[in-house]
Amino acid sequence: MRRIVKLTVYSIDKNCINRYSKEKVLKYAYISCGYIINKTFRKTMYSIAKLVEVIMNYDVNIITEYVFLVIAILILTAMIYTKPRRTRIYHIDCAGMVMSVLQIVLSITIIGITREPEEFDSILFNIICALFMFNYLIILNLIFNYVLLLSPELKIKFRYIMITELIYDLGYCIYMGYGILAGKMYAYDGTSIILTDYFYSYLIFGILDSLYSWSTWIIGRRNMSRIVKIGVAILSPLDTILLMLQWYVRETCVFSSATYVFPFVIFYILFHSNPYNEIAGCQNEYSFETRFLDAIYLHKKYTIIYVKMTQFRVDGEIDFYNQRKYALSTKSRQIEHVSIKMHNYIISDKEFIVFIKSGEKDKVQGYVEQVYNILAEGLPYKNSVLHTDFKMLVMENTPYVNNMHMLKVFYDYMIKKMHNNYENEKYVCKDKDYEQFKEEYAIENMLVDIRNKMDLEDERVICYAQPIYSISTGTFRTAEALMRLKMDGRIIYPDKFIELAEHNGCIHALTCIILNKVCKEINELANTYDFDAITINCSTVEMEDENLYTELMKILNDNKVASSKIRLELTESTMSGNYEIVSENMRKLNQAGVKFYLDDFGTGYSNLERIVSFPFMTIKFDKSILYRAISDSTMNDLVDGIVSIFKKKGFVLLVEGVENEEHSKYSIDHGFDYIQGYKYAKPVQLEKLSEYFSKK
Ligand code: C2E
Ligand code: CA
Ligand code: CA
Numbered sequence: 198m199r200r201i202v203k204l205t206v207y208s209i210d211k212n213c214i215n216r217y218s219k220e221k222v223l224k225y226a227y228i229s230c231g232y233i234i235n236k237t238f239r240k241t242m243y244s245i246a247k248l249v250e251v252i253m254n255y256d257v258n259i260i261t262e263y264v265f266l267v268i269a270i271l272i273l274t275a276m277i278y279t280k281p282r283r284t285r286i287y288h289i290d291c292a293g294m295v296m297s298v299l300q301i302v303l304s305i306t307i308i309g310i311t312r313e314p315e316e317f318d319s320i321l322f323n324i325i326c327a328l329f330m331f332n333y334l335i336i337l338n339l340i341f342n343y344v345l346l347l348s349p350e351l352k353i354k355f356r357y358i359m360i361t362e363l364i365y366d367l368g369y370c371i372y373m374g375y376g377i378l379a380g381k382m383y384a385y386d387g388t389s390i391i392l393t394d395y396f397y398s399y400l401i402f403g404i405l406d407s408l409y410s411w412s413t414w415i416i417g418r419r420n421m422s423r424i425v426k427i428g429v430a431i432l433s434p435l436d437t438i439l440l441m442l443q444w445y446v447r448e449t450c451v452f453s454s455a456t457y458v459f460p461f462v463i464f465y466i467l468f469h470s471n472p473y474n475e476i477a478g479c480q481n482e483y484s485f486e487t488r489f490l491d492a493i494y495l496h497k498k499y500t501i502i503y504v505k506m507t508q509f510r511v512d513g514e515i516d517f518y519n520q521r522k523y524a525l526s527t528k529s530r531q532i533e534h535v536s537i538k539m540h541n542y543i544i545s546d547k548e549f550i551v552f553i554k555s556g557e558k559d560k561v562q563g564y565v566e567q568v569y570n571i572l573a574e575g576l577p578y579k580n581s582v583l584h585t586d587f588k589m590l591v592m593e594n595t596p597y598v599n600n601m602h603m604l605k606v607f608y609d610y611m612i613k614k615m616h617n618n619y620e621n622e623k624y625v626c627k628d629k630d631y632e633q634f635k636e637e638y639a640i641e642n643m644l645v646d647i648r649n650k651m652d653l654e655d656e657r658v659i660c661y662a663q664p665i666y667s668i669s670t671g672t673f674r675t676a677e678a679l680m681r682l683k684m685d686g687r688i689i690y691p692d693k694f695i696e697l698a699e700h701n702g703c704i705h706a707l708t709c710i711i712l713n714k715v716c717k718e719i720n721e722l723a724n725t726y727d728f729d730a731i732t733i734n735c736s737t738v739e740m741e742d743e744n745l746y747t748e749l750m751k752i753l754n755d756n757k758v759a760s761s762k763i764r765l766e767l768t769e770s771t772m773s774g775n776y777e778i779v780s781e782n783m784r785k786l787n788q789a790g791v792k793f794y795l796d797d798f799g800t801g802y803s804n805l806e807r808i809v810s811f812p813f814m815t816i817k818f819d820k821s822i823l824y825r826a827i828s829d830s831t832m833n834d835l836v837d838g839i840v841s842i843f844k845k846k847g848f849v850l851l852v853e854g855v856e857n858e859e860h861s862k863y864s865i866d867h868g869f870d871y872i873q874g875y876k877y878a879k880p881v882q883l884e885k886l887s888e889y890f891s892k893k
Pocket of ligand 3: 797819
């Protein structure tokens with residue numbers, strides 16, 4: 198120690214480098230470290246040796262009990278401090294660990310007491326023995342039965358498991374109770390305590406229980422998930438063997454803690470720290486992601502079957518929660534049995550994925566058929582039959598879907614394209630689906646980017662306009678603004694993106710951009726050209742937004758455009774939206790001078806009375822009405838009637854889709870005021886509108 202102090206002093210001293218060469222300093226450092234390490238090491242080794250000596254000197258070796266006590270405490274600490282998911286298996290496992298710690302402490306205490314028989318107190322000893330036996334029963338119940346009863350169908354089918362278990366527990370309590378009360382657990386001859394009956398009692402019940410779960414395994418293995426099946430198949434025999442071994446060496450060595458701590462550790466690793474779904478016995482989405490990405494990076498052939506269960510029915514009645522769990526676990530179990538190449542992953546309580554490690558068309562087709570049949574088949578359920586309705590998608594390797602997010606969006610996209618009914622459906626994705634999806638995915642990303650940037654001048658949003666012809670003046674007096682997107686140098690039409698934008702909350706950003714562009718054009722045209730207004734399409738979702746008025750007016754004001762130059766087109770569906778907000782928005786905008794058009798009249802379901810109650814200026818008849826009225830006299834009469842009612846109420850009438858002379862003649866003869874259609878003008882770039890309006 199003195200040397201270290203000396204060395205430290207010298208190293209602080211600046212002159213030390215002169216007095217002591219570098220080598221000397223290193224030499225001292227080396228010696229001092231060696232000295233410290235040597236001393237600590239010797240001390241530690243001495244303590245361990247002492248401990249081992251103490252333990253080994255015991256007549257009964259209980260080192261395994263200590264080892265498992267440490268393991269149990271460590272796992273329990275990990276369980277509590279690793280922010281666990283509080284699942285059912287977690288609670289069971291946690292309880293099991295606490296019981297195990299208590300059990301080992303009791304076991305060590307009992308062995309300890311036998312070593313010092315001079316301080317023997319029979320009442321205390323009996324209490325400890327009783328505690329030990331009772332705790333052991335709880336542990337046995339937790340281990341063996343929980344795993345066997347993990348799945349709901351086992352609960353239904355194997356109700357007798359519960360009954361036999363109760364009988365077993367009752368037998369155990371009577372036997373142990375009698376043993377303890379009658380003082381038969383141990384023999385005390387005044388100098389030593391002999392534990393033969395104590396060992397005999399608990400070991401025999403342990404063996405019985407493990408044999409029992411073993412036999413349950415044999416009967417119920419078809420209904421067990423692969424993971425539970427393997428788990429029980431290994432643990433039960435292992436426990437039986439360990440317990441038998443314990444019986445033979447009971448005089449010299451105690452290690453029964455291994456038979457219960459070990460299973461709890463396994464459960465913890467398998468079902469808790471690993472993302473296993475304990476009900477279905479399948480891994481979850483994250484595990485699937487790993488497998489899926491592996492297959493992509495390693496260029497492996499694979500097939501993915503995505504299953505979405507849409508409805509669960511028993512005798513026409515719906516009992517979602519229990520049926521879902523039951524159907525999901527049973528079906529995924531049956532699918533697991535089809536082939537070792539198939540792996541099931543649970544995505545949600547009504548979705549799962551089967552990953553097939555094969556791209557061989559014929560084989561895969563066979564697997565797919567089998568999976569379909571399994572899903573379509575009714576399941577026996579509470580004296581009845583449970584039917585599951587599902588949609589099934591089969592997807593092979595594709596370069597277009599190469600990450601988890603894309604895959605999820607792809608399922609949604611494909612499922613939406615499938616029939617919107619509860620009928621079972623199987624669809625094998627084709628190349629064109631992947632290509633279309635790729636396009637939609639790119640559009641969606643672009644829409645989100647447009648919304649996030651919120652640049653009113655965004656060049657990806659293009660505004661076209663279709664001039665509208667006024668029959669009374671014989672000129673174009675208004676135009677409808679129509680949106681397009683520019684992506685990779687191509688023009689994307691509204692049928693590809695409007696619905697998407699309405700769904701992902703991007704539509705309002707698009708409307709604002711269009712409004713801004715239209716305002717700029719109005720300012721260009723205003724001084725030279727004579728026109729009434731430009732109409733803009735407004736979606737239902739926007740009309741239900743409380744901030745709509747402020748936001749639209751801000752764009753108008755920033756551009757110094759009169760509100761009367763802008764009109765908004767709403768569809769009938771908007772009228773059935775949130776009445777309060779929609780009508781409040783309409784009222785405020787109307788007051789400011791913005792007029793409204795009712796678009797696509799005749800395609801919705803709203804009644805005339807309702808429409809009339811909203812402040813519309815113009816009604817736009819949908820082209821389908823026009824086309825039918827020309828060929829169908831009933832429709833013609835209807836149009837005549839409606840036109841006259843609307844006219845009486847003071848509405849302006851516009852007809853869309855006028856493509857030829859016949860359409861045009863009909864529209865003029867039946868009293869429409871305005872005509873929109875290819876015959877008169879096609880949608881043109883906004884800047885070209887000036888070619889249609891007359892000069893002042
Ligand atoms: P819409 O509001 O009914 O617009 C009229 C659609 O009919 C336009 O299609 C137009 O090009 C087309 N059209 C015009 N004349 C004729 C004709 O004579 N015959 C036929 N067959 N069609 C004709 P477009 O531009 O593809 O727009 C389709 C739909 O997309 C629009 O239907 C509207 O619902 C929506 N949309 C377009 N632009 C916007 C927009 O800026 N905002 C919103 N929210 N929706 C828009
Ligand atoms: Ca429109
Ligand atoms: Ca329309």
